[in-house]
Amino acid sequence: KLYMIGNAHLDLAWLWRWEEAREEMLKTSRTVLQLMDQYPDFVYTCSQAAAYQWIEEADPELFEAICTKVKEGRWRIAGGWWVQPDVNIPCGESYIRQALYGKRYFLEKFGVEVKTGYNVDSFGHHGQLPQLLTHCEMDHYVFFRPKPSEKVLPATVFWWQASDGSRVLACRPPFHYNTSAEAIDAHIELAAKKIELHVGSEMLFYGVGNHGGGPTRKNINSIRQMQKRKDLPQIIFSDPESFFADIKPRAHALKVVEDELEFHSRGCYSTHSDIKRWNRFLEFQLLFAEKVSALAELKSGKKVPVEKIRQAWQTVLFHQFHDILAGTSIPEVYADADQALTETLVDVAGIINASVLALTGATSRFITNQWIVFNPVAWERTEIISLTVYFRGEVSSVRLEDASGVEIPVQIYSRIFHPDNGSFIEISFAGVLPALGSKGYRAVPDERNEPDFEEKTIVSFETDFYHLTFDPQNGLIQKIYDKENDVQVLAEPGNRLVVLNDPWDAWGHDVREFRDEIGSFRLNGDVTLEEDGAAFAKIRVDSRYGNSTARQTIYLYKHLRRIDFELFVDWQEQSKMLKVAFPINLTEFEGTFESPYGSVKRPVIGTEEPLQRWMDISGIYEGENNVEKAYGVSLLNDSKYGGDIKNSEMRLTILRSPVFAKEYHRLPQDLTGLAFMDQGEQKVRYSLIPHANGWQEAHIVRAAYAFNSRPETYWLQGELDAAEASYLKIDPENVVLTVFKKAENGQDWILRFYETEGRESFVNISLPVFSIRIEIPVHPHQVKSILVKEDGNQFTAVESSGMENPLEAGEEVCVTQICQE
Structure with missing residues (x-):
């Protein structure tokens, strides 16, 4: 037929x-x-x-x-x-x-x-x-x-x-x-x-x-x-x-x-940065809003705004339409998208704020120098947290304490005093945060008189984890020495902003790779150490290409193995592409790219590839005396979706600037007067994580998920010791929980997680708000949903589909009552 x-x-x-x-x-x-x-x-x-x-x-x-x-x-x-x-x-x-x-x-x-x-x-x-x-x-x-x-x-x-x-x-x-x-x-x-x-x-x-x-x-x-x-x-x-x-x-x-x-169209994964940034940010905010509103209902009785969350999701889903999210539409489409997504963000932020306040006793307005810091991910993490402390009089230093009165080392990086307005002091510190939960901190004036850090030009910098060397002529990172693993990470200078000729259309029709390099950003000034304290060191590199400028801020941490980069670029080029490149010192390597709810190995031949929050190159490092060891490097990002690997060099695509919505065979010879994409300022965060062995042993999926899920801070009105709580925790480390939400039927609860490293595992989920622990096997690369039903004070759980229907052939879910402390 x-x-x-x-x-x-x-x-x-x-x-x-x-x-x-x-x-x-x-x-x-x-x-x-x-x-x-x-x-x-x-x-x-x-x-x-x-x-x-x-x-x-x-x-x-x-x-x-x-x-x-x-x-x-x-x-x-x-x-x-x-x-x-x-x-x-x-x-x-x-x-x-x-x-x-x-x-x-x-x-x-x-x-x-x-x-x-x-x-x-x-x-x-x-x-x-x-x-x-x-x-x-x-x-x-x-x-x-x-x-x-x-x-x-x-x-x-x-x-x-x-x-x-x-x-x-x-x-x-x-x-x-x-x-x-x-x-x-x-x-x-x-x-x-x-x-x-x-x-x-x-x-x-x-x-x-x-x-x-x-x-x-x-x-x-x-x-x-x-x-x-x-x-x-x-x-x-x-x-x-x-x-x-x-x-x-x-x-x-x-x-x-x-x-x-x-x-089909390899270029579209890096076209129109704004719509892609909106998508990544709102996906994470919506998932957090669902989690925290579900917890708030269970703990305080504040009802989950199911319909408002559904409408927010539908707006985000609409703007995932292929011609919108791929960046292949006319400018007016993106003006409409910006308005709709801004309104959605306001709604989602309101849900998060109201839910956290109901859950924790926090407040949205300043009362005292007490805060709770909320961790959006379902595992314990150490993260750098920044706060602005206010005192009515003149204060030059701060002591930070947790609920037990233990002092937390802080880094002061800004002090402002005005006789009429008081003192504003910006601090950062490394906080150990409970899984999907909160921790409280208080700030009090301190007598210590710490001098402001004075900027200085540098050619190298060292932490407990790494020793970085910079080229004073071009600002590139010449060397990254991993002290713990005794590895010279880079094969050649890295963190290079590469400019490529890109005459193709917004889709990148008929293009397999972008290799026509026509230049790179050049140092505009010195490599400058701006901050160095108890939490982090901050290194600034300013550079220029043509009419475009860039500022790269590099963060090295006292307590984290990440090397973070914050790039501000003012892009004024047309029909060109910008990538950041890291040549990695490996042999016999393979490339892996994160995909939706998974990852995929692809040939490392320089073709432009779609990715999600990370890409990785892992292989063999040859050290002194030909000693070989398994080693790799992951490159994380907060808003980008394209990149490539060739000859052990990883390149993350930062932006493309083609003409809006004109297929290349319809482009006129003279492009004067046409609108080009990604003109002007934008910001992106990316991070380098060198690691022993493969990305699986370094649990890179969790690291990238956390990199995109920054802790949220709120003022605290009540007692500090009551602010510390973990509401949901999932183990082992190869499993990531993405969803905890009110079911669409308005009665039950949904958990969803997936296995990230290709290992048979037994998942353990602690839910103190239910006073239960859930245990269930998960298979390699599997996405699994759990439907939790409540009958009085008794809870049962069954495996479900993504449509929130119980599976007839689902695996047995073990539910155990746990005692509240």
């Missing part, structure tokens, strides 16, 4: 703003309903819950008409997600939320349980997606990119398998999701010749798309004519789910692909 899939792919924003897309969704839907009245056998497929919500709000009568056609089986819902997002950039949890909110919407409004994932226009698909699809009760997946010329697959239909063994039946239909009336006949004939190679059935898409449109009368009439031909297979108007149901009995013969479905 040839399954003809009538569709109208709609970009919810791209070369137009979302309001125009909404109008096109309404217009296309009305046209489709007219065609259904004219052609009783015509079937239409449409995805994206956000677009259906537009119709529901703007034209309830049209929405009801669609509901009727859905019940008749002629309007078929596919995808089950809120939008068709980019399928590399969002974090792993975002894909589960795409399904959670999308599938629940379709089930609530239409009574339809969507089983087929559908991202026909996205630019690539990460390798953990089969697990996330099955975790969200989906069995199939339809995609078009990468094209056959970009990724060779064994057939149009195959089993797609994730690293944990989860698999879905996937299909890359031939040709394209947009098919003109003139091309339909030829496509049907070509597909018919190869149909036996594809288990006897094939899907063919037709209809006008991108700006909506959908099937036309000419489309449908052409297909009807082809249906009359005796030399062709049976041709039917249908939908993807029916196609998969047809071939599933024969699917045992299909090949298995355990790989990413990449690459």
